[in-house]
Amino acid sequence: GQNIDQPTEMTATEGAIVQINCTYQTSGFNGLFWYQQHAGEAPTFLSYNVLDGLEEKGRFSSFLSRSKGYSYLLLKELQMKDSASYLCAVRDDTGRRALTFGSGTRLQVQP
């Protein structure tokens, strides 16, 4: 089975940096994904880590440590439009390739 934990809510200030953590326990691992979901919309892909280390993509970066079962999503230069839910998801190594999602972190960016 899989267990994925992330904080329920976070608040940050416009222009600041925020780090959203995700810890996971899986019976097999084949990648960790981060998605952004605005209210009433479908999730949109942000990043994907399969090896340890940092992946940077513009204002967003994602880090993975497989030995610790830990990932974080780093958002820099926060903008009001970054207010959304951020979903951590894990893919197992069974070959079915489906993702298991965490409960999501609702980020509120304040002026």
Added chain:
Amino acid sequence: SAVISQKPSRDICQRGTSLTIQCQVDSQVTMMFWYRQQPGQSLTLIATANQGSEATYESGFVIDKFPISRPNLTFSTLTVSNMSPEDSSIYLCSVYGTGSGELFFGEGSRLTVL
């Protein structure tokens, strides 16, 4: 990338009825995934649909309640049968993009059961 079209985008249904959701992809894909997102919750995988074989259902989901069709490599349907208010959710179709590791989602079908 992958462009996914879902129909209907939303519907209001009566208890005891059934509704079929359609998912059309702009490219051929081996696997299509159906997720449910209940109000205020995260995404839960219902089943994986492969062309030419029976769908694989996750624990807690059964074929009688959520029959799935996969007639070809670009299309799938999910039926929500004998609906109750607890089935009020957003149902999302998803596929991997061609040559990429990204899982893309359709816009979702928001069902409200009265």
